[in-house]
Structures are given as structure tokens and as C-alpha cells.
Amino acid sequence: MQSRNMEFNHVRAHFLVITSTQLACLVLSSLLLDGGRGFRICVAAVAAHWLAIAFVAARSRNDLTVVDSLPVRWGIFPFLICATLMANVVW
Numbered sequence: 001m002q003s004r005n006m007e008f009n010h011v012r013a014h015f016l017v018i019t020s021t022q023l024a025c026l027v028l029s030s031l032l033l034d035g036g037r038g039f040r041i042c043v044a045a046v047a048a049h050w051l052a053i054a055f056v057a058a059r060s061r062n063d064l065t066v067v068d069s070l071p072v073r074w075g076i077f078p079f080l081i082c083a084t085l086m087a088n089v090v091w
Contacts, residue, residue: 014072017075018049018053018072018075018076021075021076022046022049022076025042025045025046025076025080026039026042026043026046029041029042037087040087041080041083041084041087042080042083044083045076045079045080045082045083046076046079048079048082048083049071049075049076049079052071052079053071053072056068056069056071056072
């Protein structure tokens with residue numbers, strides 16, 4: 001089943017890249033002079049990203065499909081865009 005499945009080891013291999021990207025986003029957003037709004041948006045995006053990864057990991061233990069691997073492949077950026085668009089409604 002190599003054609004449409006991806007092993008969960010790929011998630012472990014991308015763990016360093018995922019965490020370093022998120023840490024860079026958190027550090028840079030904390031330096032903004034907007035009263036902490038950008039940092040709160042980034043924290044919400046990081047939390048949503050890790051919840052998506054945890055949901056995918058709990059749902060499919062060994063093999064990830066192409067759709068399951070989307071949060072790992074695209075990273076925090078779609079969550080950051082959604083959190084930025086929803087920030088006007090929430091805050």
C-alpha cells in the first residue's frame with residue numbers, strides 16, 4: 001500500500017521542521033507592536049495545528065492517507081490564515 005498511504009514515520013521526521021517553524025512564528029509575532037493581537041492569533045493557529053495532528057494520529061495509527069497528511073505537509077500556514085480571518089469575529 002505504498003501508492004496512497006504514508007507512514008506515520010514521516011510525521012516524526014518532520015517534527016523538527018514543524019516545531020521550528022512554529023517557534024519562529026511565535027517569536028516573530030511576539031515582537032509585533034500590536035498589543036499582543038498577532039501573538040494571540042499565532043497561538044490559536046499553533047494550538048489548532050497540534051489538535052489536527054493529534055486527531056490524525058489518533059484516527060489512523062500506522063498508515064496516513066493523502067488527506068490525513070495535509071496538516072503535516074502544509075503546516076501552520078492554513079491555520080494561521082483561518083485564525084487571522086476569524087480574529088475580527090472573536091476579538
